[in-house]
Amino acid sequence: MSTTDPRHYDILIAPVITEKATAASEHNKVVFKVARTATKPQIKDAVEKLFDVKVKSVNTLIRKGKMKVFKNMLGEQQSTKRAIVTLEEGHRIDVTTGL
Numbered sequence: 001m002s003t004t005d006p007r008h009y010d011i012l013i014a015p016v017i018t019e020k021a022t023a024a025s026e027h028n029k030v031v032f033k034v035a036r037t038a039t040k041p042q043i044k045d046a047v048e049k050l051f052d053v054k055v056k057s058v059n060t061l062i063r064k065g066k067m068k069v070f071k072n073m074l075g076e077q078q079s080t081k082r083a084i085v086t087l088e089e090g091h092r093i094d095v096t097t098g099l
Helices: 006-011 019-025 040-051
Strands: 012-015 030-036 056-062 067-070 074-075 080-087
Touching: 006 012, 006 019, 006 040, 012 040, 019 030, 030 040, 040 056
Parallel strands: none
Antiparallel strands: 012 030, 030 080, 056 080, 067 074
């Protein structure tokens, strides 16, 4: 068993559980919210070490924050960085159970 570096937990913030992310899981893909400064090699290393799987590729995107109104107060959601991690055949991550 490989040792996990505490920095891996700083890179992967949370799994994204939406309809689109659930549909992507059927194609061996998992979506994570990641740190804004995280690079693709860092994300790949963190996923491989924390979940003990083999990663095929990592795609990242930055989701821009939206303006929202809540109780007549105007606010802005934060921009978030997301990573779509494609796993090798035969590997799986069940994000609904936790780590």
